[in-house]
Amino acid sequence: MKILLNLLLACLLRLRYRIRVEGLRELKKNSRDDHRPILFLPNHQALIDPVIVMSLLWSRFTPRPLADETQTNHPLFRWLMAQMRAIRIPDLNTGGAQVKEQVFAGIEEIIAALKRGDNVLLYPSGRISRSQIEVIGGNSGAASIVHAVPEARIVLIRIRGLWGSRYSRAKGLPSLLKNISGLLFAVLVNGILFTPRRKVELELIEPEKFPRRADKKEMNRWLEDFYNRAPDRNTEVPLFWWQGSAPIYHDEAQPEFADTDLGKIPASIHTLVMDKLQELAGAGPLHENDSLAGDLGLDSLVLAEFGAWLQQEFGVAADNLEALKTVADCILAAGGIMPTLAGAELKPVSAHWFKPVPEKTLTIPEGATIAELFLRQAKKNPSQVILSDQIRGDKTWRQIVMSIYALLPEIEKMPGKRIGIMIPGSVSAVICWLAVMFSGKEPVMVNWTSGTANMKHSLGVVSATQVITVRALTSRLATQGIELEQVGVEWLYLEDMAGRISAGQKLAALLKSYISWQQLREVEIADSAAILFTSGSETRPKAVPLTHANFLANLRDFAKVLSLSSNDRLLGILPLFHSLGLAGTVILPLCAGLRTVYWPNPTEGAMLARMTGAYGVTALIATPTFLQGMLRAGKPELLQSLRLIFSGAEKCPDHIFAALRQKCPRAVLCEGYGVTECSPVVSVNSLDDPWPGTIGKVLPSMHYVLLDVESGQPVAPGKNGRLLVRGPNVFSGYLGDANNPFVRFDGYSWYDTGDLVYEQNGVLVFAGRLKRFVKLGGEMISLPAIEQVLEAHYPAGDGPVLAVAAAGDEQHPELVLLTTLATDRQEANQALRDAGLSPLHNIRSVQRVAAIPLLGSGKTDYTRITKMVQGT
Numbered sequence: 001m002k003i004l005l006n007l008l009l010a011c012l013l014r015l016r017y018r019i020r021v022e023g024l025r026e027l028k029k030n031s032r033d034d035h036r037p038i039l040f041l042p043n044h045q046a047l048i049d050p051v052i053v054m055s056l057l058w059s060r061f062t063p064r065p066l067a068d069e070t071q072t073n074h075p076l077f078r079w080l081m082a083q084m085r086a087i088r089i090p091d092l093n094t095g096g097a098q099v100k101e102q103v104f105a106g107i108e109e110i111i112a113a114l115k116r117g118d119n120v121l122l123y124p125s126g127r128i129s130r131s132q133i134e135v136i137g138g139n140s141g142a143a144s145i146v147h148a149v150p151e152a153r154i155v156l157i158r159i160r161g162l163w164g165s166r167y168s169r170a171k172g173l174p175s176l177l178k179n180i181s182g183l184l185f186a187v188l189v190n191g192i193l194f195t196p197r198r199k200v201e202l203e204l205i206e207p208e209k210f211p212r213r214a215d216k217k218e219m220n221r222w223l224e225d226f227y228n229r230a231p232d233r234n235t236e237v238p239l240f241w242w243q244g245s246a247p248i249y250h251d252e253a254q255p256e257f258a259d260t261d262l263g264k265i266p267a268s269i270h271t272l273v274m275d276k277l278q279e280l281a282g283a284g285p286l287h288e289n290d291s292l293a294g295d296l297g298l299d300s301l302v303l304a305e306f307g308a309w310l311q312q313e314f315g316v317a318a319d320n321l322e323a324l325k326t327v328a329d330c331i332l333a334a335g336g337i338m339p340t341l342a343g344a345e346l347k348p349v350s351a352h353w354f355k356p357v358p359e360k361t362l363t364i365p366e367g368a369t370i371a372e373l374f375l376r377q378a379k380k381n382p383s384q385v386i387l388s389d390q391i392r393g394d395k396t397w398r399q400i401v402m403s404i405y406a407l408l409p410e411i412e413k414m415p416g417k418r419i420g421i422m423i424p425g426s427v428s429a430v431i432c433w434l435a436v437m438f439s440g441k442e443p444v445m446v447n448w449t450s451g452t453a454n455m456k457h458s459l460g461v462v463s464a465t466q467v468i469t470v471r472a473l474t475s476r477l478a479t480q481g482i483e484l485e486q487v488g489v490e491w492l493y494l495e496d497m498a499g500r501i502s503a504g505q506k507l508a509a510l511l512k513s514y515i516s517w518q519q520l521r522e523v524e525i526a527d528s529a530a531i532l533f534t535s536g537s538e539t540r541p542k543a544v545p546l547t548h549a550n551f552l553a554n555l556r557d558f559a560k561v562l563s564l565s566s567n568d569r570l571l572g573i574l575p576l577f578h579s580l581g582l583a584g585t586v587i588l589p590l591c592a593g594l595r596t597v598y599w600p601n602p603t604e605g606a607m608l609a610r611m612t613g614a615y616g617v618t619a620l621i622a623t624p625t626f627l628q629g630m631l632r633a634g635k636p637e638l639l640q641s642l643r644l645i646f647s648g649a650e651k652c653p654d655h656i657f658a659a660l661r662q663k664c665p666r667a668v669l670c671e672g673y674g675v676t677e678c679s680p681v682v683s684v685n686s687l688d689d690p691w692p693g694t695i696g697k698v699l700p701s702m703h704y705v706l707l708d709v710e711s712g713q714p715v716a717p718g719k720n721g722r723l724l725v726r727g728p729n730v731f732s733g734y735l736g737d738a739n740n741p742f743v744r745f746d747g748y749s750w751y752d753t754g755d756l757v758y759e760q761n762g763v764l765v766f767a768g769r770l771k772r773f774v775k776l777g778g779e780m781i782s783l784p785a786i787e788q789v790l791e792a793h794y795p796a797g798d799g800p801v802l803a804v805a806a807a808g809d810e811q812h813p814e815l816v817l818l819t820t821l822a823t824d825r826q827e828a829n830q831a832l833r834d835a836g837l838s839p840l841h842n843i844r845s846v847q848r849v850a851a852i853p854l855l856g857s858g859k860t861d862y863t864r865i866t867k868m869v870q871g872t
Contacts, residue, residue: 010055010056013051013052013055014197015187015192015193015195015197016183016187016195016197016198017052017161017197017198017199017200018197018198018199018200019052019056019200019201019202020199020200020201020202021056021201021202021203021204022201022202022203022204023203023204023205023206024056024202024204026204027155027204027206028060030206031060031061034153035117036151036152036153037113037114037115037116037117037118037119037120037149037151037152037153038061038063038119038120038152038153038154038155039114039119039120039122039145039146039149039152039153039154039155040053040057040061040063040119040120040121040122040155040157041122041123041124041142041154041155041156041157041223042121042123042156042157042158042159043123043125043129043134043157043158043159043227044123044125044127044128044129044134044159045128045129045134045159045160045161045162045163045165045168045232046128046162046163046165046167046168047128047167047168048162048165048167049159049162049167050065050067050121050123052159052200052202053121053157053159053202054084054121056202057119057121058084061119062084062119063118063119063120063121064084064085064086064087064110064113064118064119064120064121065081065084065086065087065120065121066086066087066088066089066106066110066120066121066122066123067081067086067087067088067089068088068089085118087106087109087110087113087120088106089102089103089105089106107141107144107145110122110145111144111145111148111149114145114149114152115149120145122141122142122145124136124139124141124142124220124223125139126139126141128168128169129163129168129169130169130323131169132163132231132232132233132234133224133228133231134223134224134227134228135224135293136220136223136224137220137292137293137298139216139220140216142216142219142220142223143214143215143216143219143220144216146212146219147212147213150212153206154206154207154210154212155204155205155206156204156205156206156207156210156223156226157202157203157204157205158202158203158205158226158227158229159200159201159202160200160201160202160203160230160232161198161199161200161201161232161235162198162200162232163232163233163234163235164232164233164234164235164236164249164250165198165235165236165237166182166183170234170250183239186239186240189240190240190241191241194241195239195240195241196237196238196239196240196241196243196244196245197237197245198235198237205226207226210222216297217297233249234249234250235247235248235249235250236248236249236250262288262328262331262332265331265332265334265335266335266808266814266844268814268844268845269314269331269334269335269844270331272313272334273327273330273331273334274286274327274331276306276309276313277292277296277298277306277327277330280296280298280302280305280306281296281297281298281302286327287327288326288327288328288331289326289327289328290326290327291325291326292324292325292326292327292329292330293325296327303324306330310330310333310334311839312833312839313334313829313839313842314334314335314839314842346390346610346611346614347390347393349388349614349615350385350393350394352385352394353385353388353394353569353595353597353615354616355384355385356567357381357384357566357567358566359565359566359567360565360566361563361564361565361566362559362564362565362566362568362592362593362594363556363559363560363592364552364555364556364559364588364591364592365591367552367591368548368549369525369529369548370437370529370548370551370552370587370590370591371434371437371438371520371523371525371548372521373552373590373591374434374590374591375401375517375520375521377397377590377591377592377593378397378398378400378401378517379397379517380593381397382396382397382398382401383396383397383398384396384397385595386400386589386590386593386595386596387400387427387430387589387595387596387597387598388427388595388596388597388598388615389426389427389597389598389599389600390599390611391426391427391428392426392427392428395427395431398513398514399513400430400431400434401512401513401517401520402509402510402512402513403431403435403509404431404434404435404438404520405508405509405512405513405519405520406498406501406505406506406509407431407432407435407497407498407501408435408438408439409501409505410497410500410501411435411436411439411441412439414439414441414466414492415465415466416441416463416464416465416466417441417442417526418441418442418443418444418462418463418464418531419436419439419441419442419443419444419464419466419467419468420444420445420446420459420464420466420467420468420489421433421436421443421444421445421446421467421468421469421576422446422448422467422468422469422473422577423468423469423470423473423494423576424470424473424575424600424601425572425573425574425575425576425581425585425598425599425600426598426600427598428470428494429576429586429598430586430590430598432468432494433530433576433582433586434590436468437525437526437529438520438523438525439523440523440524440525440526441526442526442527442528442530442531442545443529443530443531444459444462444464444467444530444531445530445531445532445533445576445577445582446458446459446467446469446577447533447541447575447577448473448477448482448577449575449838449840450533450535450541450838451482451836451837451838451841452482452483452484452486452487452836453540453835453836453837454533454540454541454836454837454838455487456486456487456488456836457540457541458533458540458541458543459487459488459489460488461542461543461735461736462531462543462735462736464489465489465490466489466490466492467487467489467490467491467492468492468493468494468497469491469492469493469494470493470494470495471493471495474491474493486836525548527545527547527548528545528546528547529546529547529548529550529551529587530545530546530551530582531543531544531545531546531735532544532546532577532578532579532582532676533577533676534676534677535781535782540785542734542735542736542738543734543735543736543738544579544676544677544731544734544735545731545732545735546579546676546679546731547731547732549728550679550728550729550730550731551583551587551679551729552591553679553701553727553728553729554583554678554679554680554681554699554729555583555587555588555591555592556701557681557699557700557701557702557729558583558584558588558681558684558699559588559592560700561684561686561687561699562644562646562670562684562687563687563688564592564594564619564644565618566593567618568594568595568618568619568643568644569595569596569597569615569616569617569618569619569641570585570589570594570595570596570597570617570618570619570620570621571596571597571598571599571608571611571612571615571617571619571620572585572586572589572596572597572598572599572621573585573598573599573601573602573608573620573621573622573626574602574621574622574623574626575602579674579675579676579679579680580621580648580649580674580680580681581621583679583680583681584621584646585598585621594619597611597615597617599611602622602623602626602629603626603629604629605626605628605629605630605631605632605633605634606633606634608626608629608630608633608634609630609633609634609635609638609639610634610638612630612634612638612639612641612642613635613637613638613639613640613641616641617641617642618641618642618643618644619642619643619644619645619646620642620644620645620646621645621646621648622645622646622647623647623648623649624647624649624651624652624653624656627645627647627652627656628653628655628656628659631656631659631660631663631664632659634663636662636663636664639663639664639667640664640666642664642666642667643666643667643668644667644668644670644687645660645667645668645669645670646670646672646684647669647670647671647672648671648672648673648674648680648681651671651693651766652669652671652692652693654692654693656669657669657692668687668690669690669692670684670685670686670687670690670696671684671685671690671692671693671694671695671696672684672685672695672696673695673696673755673757673764673766675753675755677730677731677741677751678702678725678727678729678730678731678751679729679730679731681699681729682695682698682699682702682704682723682725682753683695683696683697683698683699683764684696684697684699685697685763691761691763693765694760694763694764694765694766695757695763695764695765695766696763696764697762697763697764698725698764699727699729701727701728701729702725702726702727702729702730703725703726703727703748704723704724704725704726705721705723705724705745705746705750706719706720706721706722706723706724706757706758706759707721707722707724707745708721708722709721709722709756712745715758717758717759717760718758718759718760719758720756720757720758720767720768721756721757721758722752722753722754722755722756723753723755723756723757723764724743724745724750724751724752724753725750725751725753726748726749726750726751730751731751755767755768756768772784772862774806774813774815776813776815776840781815781840781841783804783805783806783815785837785841786804786815786832786837786841786843787802787803787804789831789832789835789837790802790804790817790828790831790832792835793828793831794819794821794823795821800852800860801819801820801821801852802817802818802819802820802821802852803817803818803819803852803860803862803865804816804817804818804843805818805862805865805866805868805869806866806869807844807845807869807870814844814845815841815842815843815844816843816844816845816846816847816869817843817845817846817847818847818849818852818865818868818869819846819847819848819849819852820848820849820850820851820852822848823846824846825842825843825844825845825846828843828846829842829843847868847869849868852865853865853868
């Protein structure tokens with residue numbers, strides 16, 4: 001059976017690859033008399049090279065491979081791995097520091113297998129290559145095994161020809177199963193025998209002078225020199241015979257930092273990173289230019305530990321750990337400036353995406369529900385592409401309807417009237433939200449950045465017991481220390497739900513999408529189009545139910561002010577748990593017919609710019625933080641299509657306006673203001689007459705008043721007043737036992753925003769928050785929430801013993817704890833973690849004071865406290 005499988009595999013591989021092997025015959029000959037175990041050490045250009053290597057070695061040497069659990073988790077692969085007695089270990093890049101023990105156990109199993117006489121296949125780099133150069137760095141796996149089993153034979157395998165293939169990182173993040181399926185399809189389309197073939201060379205050498213007794217640094221350098229002799233080029237080979245067979249060469253993707261100015265990173269972050277790296281390296285004083293691998297000797301296990309620390313300490317998702325090469329890189333990463341692979345290729349954008357439609361101004365038609373307007377838009381032009389992303393590609397209106405029909409049976413059988421959704425911005429997220437809506441249930445948008453305790457509280461308030469998510473997100477959250485099992489809900493994976501949809505159900509969904517949408521029209525749609533959550537002015541977030549009428553009233557005003565066109569193309573980057581992300585990048589496109597493409601990570605400025613260039617994006621809804629990253633990292637030629645940018649959530653600094661004028665002079669930036677409770681836009685600058693530094697005019701269907709904080713009476717123009725608003729977009733009240741946010745004035749009920757605003761030349765200017773927030777990592781962080789946790793942790797005194805304030809500027813705020821107690825930031829941050837708050841709430845420094853400043857009323861004087869931490 002094994003021989004037949006090996007023969008079949010070898011034949012299949014040769015349909016796509018022209019494989020040339022050197023040294024295998026000599027190795028087989030030498031192994032007739034030498035029966036010592038062999039440790040095979042190849043370089044790792046692509047996910048497919050283990051398949052090729054095993055097809056060559058299995059029949060004679062039957063080596064036990066070390067395999068990545070993530071890439072071999074499919075049932076078919078698990079069966080194959082069992083046949084090969086593979087030693088499976090988790091991926092450090094997705095498993096984090098908590099999997100170190102499993103990796104060490106895998107190394108011990110390799111050592112034990114060799115001592116038993118088994119042959120083993122191990123990749124010294126521990127992962128597929130990120131460039132044409134094989135980098136082993138400070139990894140200790142190969143050295144540990146060689147030192148533990150000195151009697152084992154060492155056979156090196158140098159692989160050439162796979163860098164640039166669809167299985168390599170030259171094409172981005174590859175998937176073994178998806179690419180194998182695509183390759184089999186291509187082979188069939190090519191008539192099996194006419195598929196263009198990629199040249200692959202393998203050279204097997206059993207070196208006599210291998211440095212067995214060397215330390216890991218010297219051994220790894222020796223291996224790197226061997227593997228990197230005459231490095232490969234980034235080579236693409238056409239997939240179909242009519243494309244020709246000549247190879248196509250591409251430039252190399254290099255990790256790039258959007259900004260390398262360490263002077264922009266606060267000194268406290270600089271010190272913390274240097275101290276942590278010194279602790280991990282066990283070395284003396286460090287320098288910013290020190291190499292992590294060469295100078296500090298940090299291997300992938302230690303780097304994973306550093307990545308977990310970055311997330312825990314700074315709330316930074318370290319997705320590109322392998323791109324961190326120096327101490328300076330680590331400091332930049334801690335400051336929120338992570339490198340991007342600027343050269344990684346995007347999937348081609350289809351001509352259907354750019355197909356023009358009759359020019360007209362987009363509006364939100366009259367209608368009772370979002371579902372009604374969506375179906376009306378879809379019926380007008382069902383074959384028009386309306387949504388897209390890099391994972392699922394283009395989706396027409398009809399394809400979205402078909403997907404809703406296919407997913408509905410899975411959603412309808414879920415108990416309860418509210419279903420949680422925790423999926424990054426994408427086509428899949430939109431379809432999932434629509435399917436929940438068309439099931440008659442209420443979608444609950446889960447904020448995964450708020451921390452375990454806040455998620456548990458939020459879902460408990462709305463009695464949601466099931467949450468739909470995706471594994472890519474939960475795996476990443478696991479590396480960040482988010483313990484989803486503590487949330488107390490059932491996590492339902494969209495991949496599993498899709499896998500349960502039978503061929504018959506898919507066919508039925510396809511037929512319904514062409515024949516009749518009556519089933520969807522007859523659904524009794526729930527009142528709430530979505531339930532979202534505030535950032536929390538108190539310890540826990542508040543649940544905000546927003547109705548279809550709320551959203552539609554707000555978007556009718558918003559669309560009129562911004563004057564969007566039927567041929568505009570929007571880039572959706574905001575998460576759907578943000579009201580502006582849901583309203584502006586999902587509901588607005590679906591109800592008005594605005595083509596929208598999604599990118600799930602708004603912090604990747606270089607990728608946002610490249611998506612803008614590739615898709616010809618003309619409109620963007622963003623926060624200043626995300627916009628700044630895009631302008632800083634993006635090349636001007638990629639941004640030329642932009643004509644309209646709507647910015648909210650925080651004041652847009654002058655330097656962003658200057659960067660926009662320099663890189664994208666054609667674009668108009670309109671600032672606005674909104675809150676979740678108002679669905680969410682309250683005011684916005686007009687496209688025709690924007691006033692930089694202001695939040696524009698209140699939307700036409702809303703009323704507002706500015707009241708003096710002390711007297712409660714209207715203020716004169718130019719004077720700060722507490723902003724109260726009312727209108728059809730304002731919600732009706734929080735769910736649960738949260739305080740009533742409405743006040744009576746002049747015979748009406750008004751929503752109290754808790755924000756200070758003044759009027760200037762007919763437009764509004766934001767003056768500050770009465771509720772104490774600070775913007776960190778794109779999230780609104782509540783200072784009272786932090787104080788309440790710390791007050792519960794520390795013993796009470798005769799008066800207040802602590803206060804939290806923000807130091808630094810708006811772009812780089814840092815949380816400072818003022819306290820009369822003898823404590824440190826480690827203890828304070830542990831208390832915050834124990835309470836379930838996210839790392840974004842972490843204290844950066846502690847200032848010991850004799851007493852907390854008080855007002856005459858006995859309340860804490862936060863004005864003086866802010867001046868104290870700012871040093872003014």
